[in-house]
Amino acid sequence: MSKPQRSFARESPEQRRQDLIDATLKIIGGNGFRAATVRSIAAQANVTLGLIRHYFTTKEDLITAAYEAHMAEMTRLALAPADDTTKSPKDRLRAVIHANLTPPVLSERNVTLWATFLAQIANEPEIQATHTRTYLHFRNRLETLIRETLIAENRTPTQTETQHLAVACNAIIDGLWMEGSTSKGALQKSTLADLALKNIGRMLEIDLGP
Amino acid sequence: MSKPQRSFARESPEQRRQDLIDATLKIIGGNGFRAATVRSIAAQANVTLGLIRHYFTTKEDLITAAYEAHMAEMTRLALAPADDTTKSPKDRLRAVIHANLTPPVLSERNVTLWATFLAQIANEPEIQATHTRTYLHFRNRLETLIRETLIAENRTPTQTETQHLAVACNAIIDGLWMEGSTSKGALQKSTLADLALKNIGRMLEIDLGP
DNA sequence: GGTTTAATTATACGGTTGTATAATTGTGAT
DNA sequence: ATCACAATTATACAACCGTATAATTAAACC
Numbered sequence: 001m002s003k004p005q006r007s008f009a010r011e012s013p014e015q016r017r018q019d020l021i022d023a024t025l026k027i028i029g030g031n032g033f034r035a036a037t038v039r040s041i042a043a044q045a046n047v048t049l050g051l052i053r054h055y056f057t058t059k060e061d062l063i064t065a066a067y068e069a070h071m072a073e074m075t076r077l078a079l080a081p082a083d084d085t086t087k088s089p090k091d092r093l094r095a096v097i098h099a100n101l102t103p104p105v106l107s108e109r110n111v112t113l114w115a116t117f118l119a120q121i122a123n124e125p126e127i128q129a130t131h132t133r134t135y136l137h138f139r140n141r142l143e144t145l146i147r148e149t150l151i152a153e154n155r156t157p158t159q160t161e162t163q164h165l166a167v168a169c170n171a172i173i174d175g176l177w178m179e180g181s182t183s184k185g186a187l188q189k190s191t192l193a194d195l196a197l198k199n200i201g202r203m204l205e206i207d208l209g210p
Numbered sequence: 211m212s213k214p215q216r217s218f219a220r221e222s223p224e225q226r227r228q229d230l231i232d233a234t235l236k237i238i239g240g241n242g243f244r245a246a247t248v249r250s251i252a253a254q255a256n257v258t259l260g261l262i263r264h265y266f267t268t269k270e271d272l273i274t275a276a277y278e279a280h281m282a283e284m285t286r287l288a289l290a291p292a293d294d295t296t297k298s299p300k301d302r303l304r305a306v307i308h309a310n311l312t313p314p315v316l317s318e319r320n321v322t323l324w325a326t327f328l329a330q331i332a333n334e335p336e337i338q339a340t341h342t343r344t345y346l347h348f349r350n351r352l353e354t355l356i357r358e359t360l361i362a363e364n365r366t367p368t369q370t371e372t373q374h375l376a377v378a379c380n381a382i383i384d385g386l387w388m389e390g391s392t393s394k395g396a397l398q399k400s401t402l403a404d405l406a407l408k409n410i411g412r413m414l415e416i417d418l419g420p
Numbered sequence: 421g422g423t424t425t426a427a428t429t430a431t432a433c434g435g436t437t438g439t440a441t442a443a444t445t446g447t448g449a450t
Numbered sequence: 451a452t453c454a455c456a457a458t459t460a461t462a463c464a465a466c467c468g469t470a471t472a473a474t475t476a477a478a479c480c
Binding site: 421422423424425426427428429430431432433434435436437438439440441442443444445446447448449450 | 451452453454455456457458459460461462463464465466467468469470471472473474475476477478479480
C-alpha cells in the first residue's frame with residue numbers, strides 16, 4: 001500500500017548525544033535508576049540500543065555524562081539571577097534563593113535525579129568529581145554574593161566568615177529544597193522561599209524579608 | 211580426615227531477619243544499591259539465597275524493612291539527647307544538633323544509604339510512607355525542643371512560628387550533614403556542629419554558641 | 421532415640437541486562 | 451547516478467538477576 005517509510009534518519013553527533021542524555025535523565029527522574037536500561041533509554045530517544053555504544057563507550061559513561069549535563073542545567077537555573085547587574089547584591093541574593101526554592105529547580109523529578117547520583121559518589125570516582133566541582137562552584141558563587149551583600153551594608157566580613165556563611169546558607173537552601181520537593185503538600189511551597197529568606201536574613205544579620 | 215562439620219545452624223526468626231537486614235544495609239552503604247543482589251546479601255549474612263525468600267516475600271520487602279530499620283536507628287541516635295531530663299531544653303537542643311553532625315550519624319555510609327532510599331520515594335509508595343513518617347517524627351520532636359527552649363527564655367512563640375523554625379532548623383541540619391558527609395576534607399568536620407549551633411542560634415535569636 | 425517439623429540448602433528456570441559484532445541504510449561527495 | 455563511508459539497526463551472547471521448587475538437615479518433642 002504505502003511506500004516503505006524511511007526507517008531512520010541521521011543526526012549530528014551533538015544532537016544524538018544530547019538526545020540520549022535527555023532520555024536518560026527523563027527515565028531516571030521519572031521511573032528511577034533501575035528503569036534506566038540501555039533498551040529503555042534507546043526507546044525513549046527513538047533509537048536502537050546499539051547506538052548508545054556508538055556514542056558512549058559504556059553505559060556508565062552515559063550516566064556520568066547525564067549527571068554532568070543535569071548539574072550544569074540546575075546550576076544555570078539556580079545562579080541565573082546572580083549576574084543581573086541591574087540589581088543590587090541583596091536583590092540578586094534574594095532572587096537566587098527564590099530560584100532555588102521554586103519550580104523548575106524545585107521538583108520531585110530533580111530530587112530523584114539528585115539522590116540517584118548522590119547515592120553513587122562513594123563508589124564512582126567520576127560522579128564524586130562532578131559532585132565536588134559543581135558543589136564548590138555554586139558555593140563559591142554564593143559566597144561572593146554574600147560578601148557583596150554584606151559590604152553594601154557597610155559590613156566588613158573576613159574571608160573565613162563569608163565562607164562559613166556560604167556553607168550554612170547552602171545547607172539551608174539544600175535542606176529546604178529537599179523537604180519541599182519530597183514532602184507532598186505537608187509543607188506549602190509558597191512559604192518555602194519566604195522561610196529561606198527570613199532565616200538566611202537572620203543568619204546574615206540583614207533584612208531579606210519578603 | 212576431619213569430622214564432617216555442621217553445615218549450618220538454626221537461628222531465631224528475629225535474629226535471622228536482623229542479620230539479613232544488617233547485611234543489606236552493609237552492602238548498600240558500602241558498595242551501593244546495584245551491588246545489593248539477593249546473592250551478595252545472603253553471602254554477607256552467611257546464608258544461602260533461598261533463605262531470603264523464607265523471611266521476606268520479595269526482595270523489595272527486604273529493602274523496605276532495611277530502610278525502616280535504618281531510619282529507626284538514625285532517629286534513635288539523633289534524638290537520644292532530646293530526653294535527657296537532667297539538662298535544660300537549650301542544652302538538649304545543642305546536644306541534638308551536635309549528635310546529628312558528628313559520627314556515627316555523620317558518615318559517608320549513611321549518606322549513601324539515605325540517598326539510595328530517597329531516590330526511590332517517588333516510585334515506591336512504601337519507601338515514601340516510611341520517609342514521611344520518620345521525617346515528621348524527627349521534625350515534631352525538634353519543634354517541641356525549640357518551643358521548650360524559647361519558653362525557657364521567656365519567649366512566647368506561636369505554633370506557626372515554632373513549626374516554621376523546626377522546618378528551617380531541620381533543613382540546615384540536613385544540609386550540613388550532607389555537605390559534611392560528602393565533601394571529603396574540604397570542610398573540617400570539627401567546625402560543622404559549631405556552624406550549625408551559631409546559625410541556628412541566630413535563627414532562634416538565642417545564644418547557642420560554642 | 422527415633423519421629424516430626426520447620427529451617428536451610430541446593431538446584432533450576434525464565435527473563436533481563438550490558439556488551440560485542442555483523443548486517444543494513446542514509447547521505448554527502450564525486 | 452553511484453560510490454564510499456559513517457550512522458544506525460539487527461542479532462547474538464554470556465552473565466546475572468529474582469523467584470520458584472525440591473532436596474537436605476538441624477533441632478525440638480514425646
